Amino acid sequence: xxLQGTGLTxxxxxxxxxxxxxxxxxDGSFTVIIGPNACGKSTTLRALARMLKPRAGTxxxxxxxxxxxxxxxxxxxxxxxxxxxxxxxxxxxxxLVGRGRYPHQRLMRQWSxxxxxxxxxxxxxxGVADLADRCVDELSGGQRQxxxxxxxxxxxxxxxxxxxxxxxxxxxxxxxVLDLCADLHEQGRTLVAVLHDLNQACRYATHLIVMREGRxxxxxxxxEIVTAELVRDVYDLRCEIITDPQSGTPLIVPxxxxxxxxxxxx
Amino acid sequence: xxxxxxxSWSLRLSPRGLAVCLLxxxxxxxxxxxxxxxxxxxxxVPDIVGSLFGRGTPAAELIVWKLRAPRVVTGLLVGAAFxxxxxxxxxxxxxxxxxxxxxxxxxGAATGGIVAxxxxxxxxxxxxxxxxxxxxxxxxxxxxSFRNGVQAHRLILVGIGVSALLTSADxxxxxxxxxxxxxxxxxxxxxxxxxxxxxxxxxxxxxxALLLPVCALVSRPLRMMEMGDDxxxxxxxxxEPVRAAAVTVGVLLCxxxxxxxxxxxxxxxxxxxxARRLTRSPGVTMLASALMxxxxxxxxDLAAQRLLAPVQLPVxxxxxxxxxTYLVYMLRKERR
Numbered sequence: 341x342x343l344q345g346t347g348l349t350x351x352x353x354x355x356x357x358x359x360x361x362x363x364x365x366x367d368g369s370f371t372v373i374i375g376p377n378a379c380g381k382s383t384t385l386r387a388l389a390r391m392l393k394p395r396a397g398t399x400x401x402x403x404x405x406x407x408x409x410x411x412x413x414x415x416x417x418x419x420x421x422x423x424x425x426x427x428x429x430x431x432x433x434x435x436l437v438g439r440g441r442y443p444h445q446r447l448m449r450q451w452s453x454x455x456x457x458x459x460x461x462x463x464x465x466x467g468v469a470d471l472a473d474r475c476v477d478e479l480s481g482g483q484r485q486x487x488x489x490x491x492x493x494x495x496x497x498x499x500x501x502x503x504x505x506x507x508x509x510x511x512x513x514x515x516x517v518l519d520l521c522a523d524l525h526e527q528g529r530t531l532v533a534v535l536h537d538l539n540q541a542c543r544y545a546t547h548l549i550v551m552r553e554g555r556x557x558x559x560x561x562x563x564e565i566v567t568a569e570l571v572r573d574v575y576d577l578r579c580e581i582i583t584d585p586q587s588g589t590p591l592i593v594p595x596x597x598x599x600x601x602x603x604x605x606x
Numbered sequence: 607x608x609x610x611x612x613x614s615w616s617l618r619l620s621p622r623g624l625a626v627c628l629l630x631x632x633x634x635x636x637x638x639x640x641x642x643x644x645x646x647x648x649x650x651v652p653d654i655v656g657s658l659f660g661r662g663t664p665a666a667e668l669i670v671w672k673l674r675a676p677r678v679v680t681g682l683l684v685g686a687a688f689x690x691x692x693x694x695x696x697x698x699x700x701x702x703x704x705x706x707x708x709x710x711x712x713x714g715a716a717t718g719g720i721v722a723x724x725x726x727x728x729x730x731x732x733x734x735x736x737x738x739x740x741x742x743x744x745x746x747x748x749x750x751s752f753r754n755g756v757q758a759h760r761l762i763l764v765g766i767g768v769s770a771l772l773t774s775a776d777x778x779x780x781x782x783x784x785x786x787x788x789x790x791x792x793x794x795x796x797x798x799x800x801x802x803x804x805x806x807x808x809x810x811x812x813x814x815a816l817l818l819p820v821c822a823l824v825s826r827p828l829r830m831m832e833m834g835d836d837x838x839x840x841x842x843x844x845x846e847p848v849r850a851a852a853v854t855v856g857v858l859l860c861x862x863x864x865x866x867x868x869x870x871x872x873x874x875x876x877x878x879x880x881a882r883r884l885t886r887s888p889g890v891t892m893l894a895s896a897l898m899x900x901x902x903x904x905x906x907d908l909a910a911q912r913l914l915a916p917v918q919l920p921v922x923x924x925x926x927x928x929x930x931t932y933l934v935y936m937l938r939k940e941r942r
Contacts, residue, residue, distance in 0.1 A: 415842030422836035431888030443842040
């Protein structure tokens with residue numbers, strides 16, 4: 341497998357989020373990492389993307405230690421859409437997307453024909469080509485997220501990691517971004533995304549990694565691993581699993597809480 | 607953005623940015639010529655040019671070459687250094703208030719200089735003291751604001767606190783000094799180009815010659831880092847070394863500039879902001895900030911010399927007045 345972490349101990353300062361974690365991303369998969377808040381899913385993704393230095397353990401990309409590769413070389417193979425980025429004041433869509441070409445550029449090769457083509461097709465794929473000359477500040481949240489995604493695409497990496505790409509978007513924009521991810525996956529990219537919504541994860545993932553308290557509890561095809569027991573164990577939530585009438589994937593329907601209305605009078 | 611291509615080489619230029627830089631160069635030359643030519647004794651512009659090539663009248667040569675030129679050149683160089691330093695720190699902190707004037711580095715340089723004055727140091731020792739003070743203060747602010755890396759807002763707040771502390775130390779030192787030292791130190795504290803000779807211009811010129819290439823190298827990575835560390839790392843930028851290099855360059859520029867003229871406030875804050883608005887560049891613009899700083903400082907110095915002539919104001923008072931007005935204007939505009 342091209343991207344994998346072995347024996348990872350991940351921590352922020354003194355707080356250990358995971359220890360002895362092994363994680364492998366199947367080539368060509370759309371892997372979704374899911375789990376309750378603070379289970380370490382984003383931390384794991386950040387470690388795979390070399391944003392976070394593991395306290396112990398290693399991350400390998402294409403068989404080499406990711407830290408031993410030149411950082412621009414890594415950036416030509418592996419892209420990341422971070423959870424939050426700052427939009428520079430007054431930048432246009434085309435300029436922002438163009439910044440994704442940085443790892444392909446040098447001091448004396450600042451804007452090649454390939455850069456031009458890559459930016460064009462990235463904006464085309466994310467449907468922001470019409471906005472090319474607009475200021476990113478003026479765009480809606482959904483448009484903005486597509487612009488960030490376009491920047492990551494312009495990087496032309498075969499592996500793309502996405503840290504909660506649907507946060508802060510309304511449901512229509514969430515689906516729009518996820519459909520776009522599914523398209524990118526179909527074109528042959530390996531995608532790894534951290535998501536919050538279990539139903540969306542089941543619908544889009546070809547490989548699901550379920551985490552709790554820094555450990556992987558289950559992984560595999562969502563249709564095979566997602567059961568009412570798993571959801572209860574991982575989320576402490578009682579539910580029923582039915583088949584999504586649209587996609588045929590598992591759909592989690594939480595149990596209705598038995599109304600324990602106070603009957604006592606006075 | 608316009609792209610220049612030659613074989614496999616390509617350069618990306620913003621026509622507007624280029625135009626702004628050329629205009630600033632023209633403005634700098636014009637203001638410098640006025641400053642060289644006017645004053646108590648007017649030297650016509652052709653005589654200035656003549657004296658630069660050693661063919662002027664002896665009087666013109668003395669006035670231009672010995673008296674006025676060092677002052678103008680020091681002003682240009684110090685302005686450029688402050689402009690660059692401000693651009694670097696505003697970019698790193700992603701905040702206009704992150705300029706060295708506010709985060710205590712200039713204050714550190716000032717205190718270092720005053721300590722040297724009070725100890726009866728020579729002009730070289732005063733310069734050394736202020737450079738040392740700037741570096742020491744930068745280290746102190748950095749150490750005090752460090753908590754799992756340095757957050758911009760904490761750096762600014764700690765810097766403001768340290769600044770206030772150092773300012774009170776300055777005034778304490780002034781009250782303890784003898785009357786002559788106190789007068790020297792007081793004049794130095796406002797920041798002045800009065801009586802500056804080539805010996806003041808030379809160190810700043812050397813520092814700029816050494817540090818400008820580093821500025822050019824880090825400017826593109828810094829622009830990427832304005833989008834956040836993660837975004838910059840994702841495209842392959844080694845964030846920590848870039849930031850360390852940029853901070854070092856920014857502190858040195860600020861220290862060397864303050865050593866030459868004393869703490870001239872607001873140039874480091876206003877120059878990058880003005881440059882950014884004029885070029886409409888999304889991100890730090892090193893060259894335009896340096897040119898803008900140079901133009902601002904010589905213009906302010908010219909105004910300080912001529913506005914209330916024959917009274918000569920220290921340039922620091924002028925920049926504070928202009929810079930303060932600009933800051934208020936900027937805050938008003940941003941609230942809308």
